[in-house]
Amino acid sequence: MSQAAPFAVRFDPTNQELVLSGKIRPEGAAEIADALSLMQQSLERYSGVVYLNVKRLTHINMTAFSALADILAESCRTRPERKIVILTSSVMAWSTPVFEKLAKHYPNLTVEVYDSAFYPGQSFVEDEAFIPILRTQTKMTWRHERELLPRHGLRSGLVVADICCGIGDFAALVQREFKPSRLVALDHSVRSLDYARRVAADFDLKEIEYTYGDASQMLLRDNQFDFVTCRHSLQIFDRPEMLLRELYRICKPGGRVYITNEKNSHCLGEPHAETIKWTYEEVAKLFRHFDMDVEMGPKSRHLLADAGFDAIKVDTFMVTNLDGDPQDFADIIEAWENVYAGQMAVRRGDTPEFIRRFRQGFKDHVFAALHPKGYAGWPIWAASGRKPL
Ligand SMILES: C[S@@+](CC[C@H](N)C(=O)[O-])C[C@H]1O[C@@H](n2cnc3c(N)ncnc32)[C@H](O)[C@@H]1O
Incomplete structure (x- = not known):
């Protein structure tokens, strides 16, 4: 840095x-x-x-x-x-x-x-309990993103930054698959960065520059990256436009900023579609209570345009139980249940009756994911914009 x-x-x-x-x-x-x-x-x-x-x-x-x-x-x-x-x-x-x-x-x-x-939600996301979720999530989204990223402008030899890199597994995958000429991965969680460095050492990936920093005020020079990624993170900031300004600033003119966000209320499953729907609508409200917007996905185009980007591209993909091992998806849902129902709802002061009903939707989602004829989905928006020349 x-x-x-x-x-x-x-x-x-x-x-x-x-x-x-x-x-x-x-x-x-x-x-x-x-x-x-x-x-x-x-x-x-x-x-x-x-x-x-x-x-x-x-x-x-x-x-x-x-x-x-x-x-x-x-x-x-x-x-x-x-x-x-x-x-x-x-x-x-x-x-x-x-x-x-x-x-x-x-x-x-x-x-x-x-x-x-x-960042009011920081303590939940930085909690070590979140690490296995992030890892399995990335494993499941990577199947889709590795296909999409070239369409959004990622190719080998670029100078890349992954801002809010979490445990660094996306950066590790990008390093392996796309061979950037330089890759900076920045996060605010010391524990996540320690984990990221251990994973990189295990995989013998020496080139990634894991960096501690505040994404809303980065100590990175202007106009230096060809491709800046920020995944699943704008949605957990209470002031996403502030973070986007920083992503814009460090991106080179003509370079692109790539963001992914969710729309949690559109998570779905069969059987038990209704209880699943109810729970995920409640997830969105719960995050809103903590000033986070996990409904941000479809707003990506608007956000990028307001931040000054042009040539905006928006894709959506659905992570499902048919993508790979259904147990991976079931593990993610269980981890969500633990953090959302076990910690966040408790912190909000929800009643045991609400929490029981809230948990049931996650259990039904797991059931749908593991059922031999079931279907479970988690929709994600991947969008990018070009910083004008
Ligand atoms: C939901 S996680 C996403 C992590 C990763 N991009 C992924 O997709 O797995 C959000 C990340 O943002 C990081 N973060 C939150 N506030 C931050 C800040 N002010 N500066 C840098 N990173 C921050 C958290 O530590 C966490 O790792």
């Missing part, structure tokens, strides 16, 4: 926000005098809440930190009625504890970890 970000400071009066980014490593405070004076002036001039955004501040040395801390401390002392909120990101693991230490001494200084509130 490349990130030779120089140090930058700017004040945004609309949000009363002072934004520091890049690497601040001066030898003496005089080197950053302009930045310090902008900070001092903004703090003096504005009332109410002033934000200090350090989400993309990748490095700071002691000289700079002391100078910054002195200004904050002085400002907190002289204007106790005014609040200063420091916005950190968990991607910069050092920053939250460092600023929290400072905040402890001043009641009007607080620290907010920006991305902890950003």
